[in-house]
Amino acid sequence: MPSRTTEYAPAGWVLSSLHMGGLVLLFWLSAPALVPPAIEAAAPHYAAEWPDGARLSADTIEGWHGSDARPTLAGRALLDLARPAHWLRNNRADAASSPATFVELQGGDSLPGNVVGFRAGGDAPYDQLPPHLLVEPRVAIDLPGMPPRATIRVAVEHLRRVVWKSRPGLHDQPGTLFYRGDRRQAFRAIRWSDTGVRLLTENGSLAVPIADIAEIHLPRSDSWETHLRRLAVLAPVGATNLVRLSTPDGLRLTTSLERLQTRAIGETADPDHAFQAVQPVWSLDTFFVKQSQIREWQFFPSNQLPLTWIDPVASTHRAALSSGWQHWRLDANVHGDRLAAAGEAFGWGFGVHASHELQFVLPAVAKSFRSRLALDKAAGEGGCARGQVFLSSAPHRPLFESDLLIGSKRVLNTGPLALPRSTSEPLRLVLVADAAAKDRPSSADPLDIRDVFDWLEPCLELQSAELQLTVDRRAASAIAALQDWSLDGDHGIDWRLVNLFDQRDHERPAFRLAILPLNGPLTLSRRLHVEAGRESLAVLIGRREKLATPSDVEVRVNGIRVDTVAVPIWTEIGPRRPLLVKLDGYAGRDLEIELEIRPTDVRSYVEWQGAALMPPPAAAAAQR
Secondary structure, three states, rough: OOOOEOOOOOOEEEEEEEOOOOOOEEEEEEEHHHOOOOOOOOOOOEEEOOOOOOOOEEEOEEOOOOOOOOOOEEEEEEOOOOOOOOOEOOOOOOOOOOOOOEEEEEEOOOEEEEEEEEEEOOOOEEEEEOOOEEEEEOOOOOOOOOOOOOOEEEEEEEEEEOOOOOOOEEEOOOOOEOOOOOEEEEOOOEEEOOOOOEEEEEEEEEEHHHHHHHEEEEEOHHHHHHHHHHHHHHHOOOOEEEEEOOOOOOOOEEEEEHEEEEEEEEOOOHHHHEEEEOOOEEHHHHHHHHHHHOOEEEEEEOOEEEEHHHOOOOOEOOOOOOOOOOOOOEEEOOOOOOOOOOOEEEEOOEEOOOOOOEEEEOOOEEEEEEEEEOHHHOOOOOEEEEEEEOOOOEOOOEEEEEEEOOOOOOEEOOOOOOOOOOOOOOOOOEHHHHHHHHOOOOOOOOOOOEEEEEEEEEEEOOHHHHHHHHHOOOOHHHHHHHHOOOOOOEEOOOEEEOOOEEEEOOOOOEEEEEEEOOOEEEEEEEEEOOOOOOOOOEEEEEOOOOOOOOOOEEOOOOOOEEEEOOOOOOOOOOOOOOOOOOOOOOOOOEEEEEEEEEEOOOOEEEEEEEEEEEEEEEEEEEEO
């Protein structure tokens, strides 16, 4: 799995030096702990951990089949809505590897593959999609017998890093393009094209073809805002679990139970014949991942936020001899190996080398913080450090301070730490791995070389009701085609988003967001200028055959009704045709267009994919 820092410590033996008054001392450190132990053949196939600390193992997962699956391991539910398992691990999956080319997304997802093109939107003006890259996947993504897809569509707004030729030893440098040679270019903004990128730099605009690029590190965005947009799509009403899965070849996908289905090929429950249909927020397409090839699942109630999904806003390393490990690592220890201590592996976290400080801006709805902490297995019986948690409002009074840790045999727990509400600027959470230079006991290593420190499974608990209000305010922006339209009600009260699986396009099946009016009619409105020759409004709206009950749409222009039509049925096969609204006689005028959706019952889902002014002949012939 690609990480946010790609520096690697040498394996086997490490040569270090210490300068003391002109005398250079050289010594060798054996590092056998850097090599992960082989999985014993007798180990149970699956293992899982729950929030209460229980760990269970079994050779089979029961009940993980069908759209309403309720999987259990050793008799315990994995997907309880309030307290799901922390993680589920496949002990027989191959070890993780780092792909040579990949796309990394905000929040930590990753798609091994090669970017080969760009599209600004949909195939027709009234079929609106977000701007997206075309990525040739380097992993299996299709069901057996399914037409193979040459590309996956990745929305550019979610990009974090794009790698065509990985450069070892390169850590995160937001807003930087790295050429295939030794050059690099800082930039403020980026525009994609089918053949390359155009950068806005301090010296103006610069075009760079794809063939010249090794890596692009995108400018940083607000991690909390990114998460809210993620929730608006994956968990629009909150009553679900978020799920992150990873495979040995570097694929990492975050979705929710609303966008995850298990498909069995044939009648068997064998994991080699079961596939999980998964679609993260950044992909316009669904992945079909063989269950036996999934290395790990992580589960979170929608009101919990793994701290690893939020970027640190500051990272400070204070080193004596560990300057080579000054960068933090995501979901790995500072050497790049799996997070592990006291004989156990852990699902997520940050790896640092003490002394090291990480700072995070807390969202206003943060209620509490918890984490485990330990010296990593790479420290062996050596190393010495303590963990401290501070808030920016009290920088000299720790919210938590651990005992000194010596060796990797102990894992400590902060417990839930209550977080106060800030009345002015946002609070910062500060995680300190302290090398204890002033009170290091004589029995510990005298130097910091083995102070390999892990923050294990750190997580924020969020205020559920306030979180839902912030998600509701972003619901309309979850559908690209609603960008220029206003809805006359509030999400969660007057209407709500629903995730539905769309199999109409056999080449690109996908989960799509539908709109469900909750309290009678729902009106969409927009102001348009009608140009001469473009006097038909094509509206791509429909309902799913056998799934959604009928709805009507009343069309009003400047408050006057011009037509009422039934929402078209979209069948499993055949084109999707837009509704055509004639605007004869309105050329050159600004119009207020209102579309009032009138449901018949609680299953009157409608799918809205856009609208555009068209020349009447072209609009009449338009179809998909």
